[in-house]
Amino acid sequence: MSRIEVREDRCKGCLLCATVCPVEIIAQSERFNAQGYKVIEVRDMDSCTGCASCARMCPDMCITVYKTAKAPKE
Amino acid sequence: MQAAEKLVFKTPDVIIDRPTHYCPGCQHGTAHRIVGEVIDELGLADKTIAVASIGCSVFLYNYLNVDAVEAPHGRAPAVATGVKRARPDRTVFTYQGDGDLASIGMAEIMHAANRGERITVIFVNNTVYGMTGGQMAPTTMIGQATTTCPGGRCAEREGLPIKMAEIIGMLGGVVFCERVAVNSVKNIARAKKAVRKAFECQEQGLGFSFVEFLATCPTNWKMSPVDANKRIADELIPYFPLGTIVDRTGGGEDK
Amino acid sequence: MAPERVFIKGNEAIAQGALDAGCRCFFGYPITPQNDIPEFLSKALPEAGGEFVQAESEVAAANMLLGAAATGVRCMTSSSSPGMSLKQEAISYMAGSELPAVVVNMNRGGPGLGDIGPAQGDYYQSTRGGGHGDYRLLVLAPATCQEAYDLVIEAFALAFRYRNPVLILGDAILGQMKEPIARRESVTYDDASGGWHLDGNAGRDKRLIKSLFLDEGALAGQNRHLMAKYAAMRAETRWEAFQTEDAELVVCAYGSIGRIAKSTVRKLRARGLKVGLLRPITLYPFPDAPLLALAGQGKRFLTIEHNCGQMVDDVRLAIRTKADSDFFGVMPGELPNPDDLEGPILKSLEG
The missing domain is CATH 3.40.50.970 (Thiamin diphosphate (ThDP)-binding fold, Pyr/PP domains)
Structure with missing residues (x-):
């Protein structure tokens, strides 16, 4: 299972990450951070492919990406 | 057994861990990160001297962990010339916006390029003066409304948006010149490749290198970050085409 | 060597x-x-x-x-x-x-x-x-x-x-x-x-x-x-004082004009006239203290410049509690020579 970590305190809620997610699992949450921005959340982390598109698109460097190779099917 | 987890994307080491002052969706941050990735990958962090310019990006030095000097408005290429001539063994780059580079700093950028100064120029074109509040820039698009052309830029009155990468590409001392965008994952990858080549060009002592970034200014465009990003592809790229304009890094003919 | x-x-x-x-x-x-x-x-x-x-x-x-x-x-x-x-x-x-x-x-x-x-x-x-x-x-x-x-x-x-x-x-x-x-x-x-x-x-x-x-x-x-x-x-204040000790009139001039004024002062001294020269070498910091000291001795002042009157402001500021300074300006566009300065110096000396 691949995953991303979002530093919510750095997120400015621009949603550019959401526009490039190939599996469309990133969306705006209902939470505000200390800066007053409505931060993003991942709706279905299990579907994350670890492609890092969101992190590359993020202007605020608040996404870290961990990829786990898919276990070969038995 | 669970497969091992691998870190595949993190912020470059040379980027200082602090929130930026940029507005939501502003792509200065993306350009900063790309420069940071290249500095890390080429191992240049402890020999780089950055020349910051005037505009929103003056605070570049708050985000990059390298030595830096602040240049007056438009003069970064002249300041970088002085730095590089005094310390030719150091990596010297400027980071300038379109008001800074393409308006008040036109003489300095043209002549630094023409002399073939061994510096790298990162030019961020967001078609507007950002920090001063959204005034018309030399790169403002025809019809684009700003605080000093509220009815939209008019070609008869204000002339056409200046295509800097093409102009720079015509000058003798330029070894590498490319226009990039950071509006998509694919273009971000190309942008990084271009910045890498520009810094390599300097490291090899080949001459002047220039990368123009098309970037958003959602605040002064009065658009959402997502709509602003869409404008890059819909309006800017058709007028400011992406791609390599000059590549003499192989020592051969122009591309 | x-x-x-x-x-x-x-x-x-x-x-x-x-x-x-x-x-x-x-x-x-x-x-x-x-x-x-x-x-x-x-x-x-x-x-x-x-x-x-x-x-x-x-x-x-x-x-x-x-x-x-x-x-x-x-x-x-x-x-x-x-x-x-x-x-x-x-x-x-x-x-x-x-x-x-x-x-x-x-x-x-x-x-x-x-x-x-x-x-x-x-x-x-x-x-x-x-x-x-x-x-x-x-x-x-x-x-x-x-x-x-x-x-x-x-x-x-x-x-x-x-x-x-x-x-x-x-x-x-x-x-x-x-x-x-x-x-x-x-x-x-x-x-x-x-x-x-x-x-x-x-x-x-x-x-x-x-x-x-x-x-x-x-x-x-x-x-x-x-x-x-x-x-x-x-x-770092520096200046040249030339025959100021017994001078009744101190000419204040800098640079090339200071040098030309020195020739005039030398010439007038040869005629027994009590004139001296204070030539600021640092214009900033300005030699306020030596000027004020000379003013305290009751001397008169004439500032000569190759302009319409700029350094004279600093001379007057320096001596303002004790004295004032006359001014003679050589116009930019005209070349000064020592003889040109003689008349203005004599005029100030006579008071």
Whole structure:
């Protein structure tokens, strides 16, 4: 299972990450951070492919990406 | 057994861990990160001297962990010339916006390029003066409304948006010149490749290198970050085409 | 090694002085009457392993100076009056960023394009900062080729001692006049040990050279720091007092006019007239104290300048509690000679 970590305190809620997610699992949450921005959340982390598109698109460097190779099917 | 987890994307080491002052969706941050990735990958962090310019990006030095000097408005290429001539063994780059580079700093950028100064120029074109509040820039698009052309830029009155990468590409001392965008994952990858080549060009002592970034200014465009990003592809790229304009890094003919 | 004596123009003496002071980078732009300086250095500096750049403008030359200064090397630029107006932007930034460098102005006639002859119309610009903001330059005003050579060498030391731009203020007379000078041995300096210059952050924290201070109280703090530095510069005040002890009238004049006035004073002394000369060598800091001391002895004053009256303000400020100063101005556009100054001196002497 691949995953991303979002530093919510750095997120400015621009949603550019959401526009490039190939599996469309990133969306705006209902939470505000200390800066007053409505931060993003991942709706279905299990579907994350670890492609890092969101992190590359993020202007605020608040996404870290961990990829786990898919276990070969038995 | 669970497969091992691998870190595949993190912020470059040379980027200082602090929130930026940029507005939501502003792509200065993306350009900063790309420069940071290249500095890390080429191992240049402890020999780089950055020349910051005037505009929103003056605070570049708050985000990059390298030595830096602040240049007056438009003069970064002249300041970088002085730095590089005094310390030719150091990596010297400027980071300038379109008001800074393409308006008040036109003489300095043209002549630094023409002399073939061994510096790298990162030019961020967001078609507007950002920090001063959204005034018309030399790169403002025809019809684009700003605080000093509220009815939209008019070609008869204000002339056409200046295509800097093409102009720079015509000058003798330029070894590498490319226009990039950071509006998509694919273009971000190309942008990084271009910045890498520009810094390599300097490291090899080949001459002047220039990368123009098309970037958003959602605040002064009065658009959402997502709509602003869409404008890059819909309006800017058709007028400011992406791609390599000059590549003499192989020592051969122009591309 | 005995000092070498060479017969050169004032402009060349300045260039030679820079070279012998270990200047590594020079950024120039053509303008009369200072052209001998960049011409001399375009050959001599690369031969000595340094860098010469003919910039696209005085604006660019001064900003190149800013960049080179930020790396801690000895560097210089030169120009004449209209070009100096264009350099003011970078000079203000350098003062604000506390960068050491030497700037030479071979003053010509103004305002505007003026002429290419000598003048002292840039006194205000030189001593009041010249660009925007509260700042000062150390301003040195040589009167002879030897003094020009010596003061340029001194200027580099002062620039690094105070981390401040130092201005050499000459004029077209000094620049074009040929005199023998005694050269000093050329020395290599290492000024970059102060821990502020940029050379990449290997093994240390990054350094930043800037003049932008937006944080609450930061700019006020920087201005207070600069003012304290300018106050400390008072220790560098220099002047020449010539036959002032028993003088009834003290003529105050600087640079080439100071030298011409000295000839007149000498001539009048030969006729038994009690006149003396105080020639400020540093225009900033201004020699207030010796002037005030002379005023305290009941002497009268005449300020002579090659302009319409600028330094006379500083003379009057210096002596204001005790005395006043007459003024005689040679018009920019006219060439002064010692005989021209005789009438005004005699008039002030008679009171």
